[in-house]
Amino acid sequence: xxxARDIPYEDNLAAxxxxxxxxxxxxxxxxxxxxxxxxxxTNNSGQEISLIQFNPNPPQAPSGPGPTxxxxxxxxxxxxxxxxxxxxxxxxxxxxxIFDENGDEYGPFSIQxxxxxxxxxxxxxxxxxxxxxxxxVLGSAAIYSDDQPCVQYRIIWGAKGNPFTTLAPSxxxxxxxxxxxxxxxxPNTYPYGIDRPIDTGGGKIKVQN
Numbered sequence: 001x002x003x004a005r006d007i008p009y010e011d012n013l014a015a016x017x018x019x020x021x022x023x024x025x026x027x028x029x030x031x032x033x034x035x036x037x038x039x040x041x042t043n044n045s046g047q048e049i050s051l052i053q054f055n056p057n058p059p060q061a062p063s064g065p066g067p068t069x070x071x072x073x074x075x076x077x078x079x080x081x082x083x084x085x086x087x088x089x090x091x092x093x094x095x096x097x098i099f100d101e102n103g104d105e106y107g108p109f110s111i112q113x114x115x116x117x118x119x120x121x122x123x124x125x126x127x128x129x130x131x132x133x134x135x136x137v138l139g140s141a142a143i144y145s146d147d148q149p150c151v152q153y154r155i156i157w158g159a160k161g162n163p164f165t166t167l168a169p170s171x172x173x174x175x176x177x178x179x180x181x182x183x184x185x186x187p188n189t190y191p192y193g194i195d196r197p198i199d200t201g202g203g204k205i206k207v208q209n
Contacts, residue, residue: 024106030136030208035114036090058120093119110134128203158191
């Protein structure tokens with residue numbers, strides 16, 4: 001089993017490079033970095049990448065939209081390296097998408113800086129945001145209800161089980177009411193439902209390295 005990509009900032013002052021291949025898959029797909037660590041992207045896809053888009057964490061009102069951590073990268077030519085991207089704020093979690101020159105979308109992929117701020121997964125009126133969430137191996141997340149007024153949801157994990165080291169049986173009201181969960185060292189895609197059988201809808205958590 002491969003080890004988590006956990007790179008302490010103080011030992012790696014140079015920007016960490018993420019390389020994108022011909023399938024528009026980055027290496028690493030999910031990465032944990034130190035607080036304030038900078039990054040670059042190298043485009044080895046064989047064509048222009050029109051956009052690398054960082055999504056807000058959390059994505060929706062009322063508790064979002066939150067920070068994207070990094071500025072989007074546009075028009076990255078084949079074999080080109082992006083400018084150095086500096087996070088703001090210096091600590092947090094983010095998912096990003098890659099778009100090829102035709103506008104086709106790949107991802108999400110994941111970056112976590114430090115340990116204090118997990119990826120925040122909201123449930124609002126029985127809808128999950130983001131519906132597919134990416135988290136690095138041994139990264140963290142919190143699934144919570146953002147309904148106003150409050151509605152608590154039961155989480156039903158699929159056949160692959162729970163991706164976290166501790167059980168997340170329900171999504172209570174508000175981020176502060178929910179324990180932050182750490183993912184297992186087992187990259188995979190984990191479907192789940194909320195208050196209903198998994199085949200009627202739900203979300204997915206992609207644990208990546």
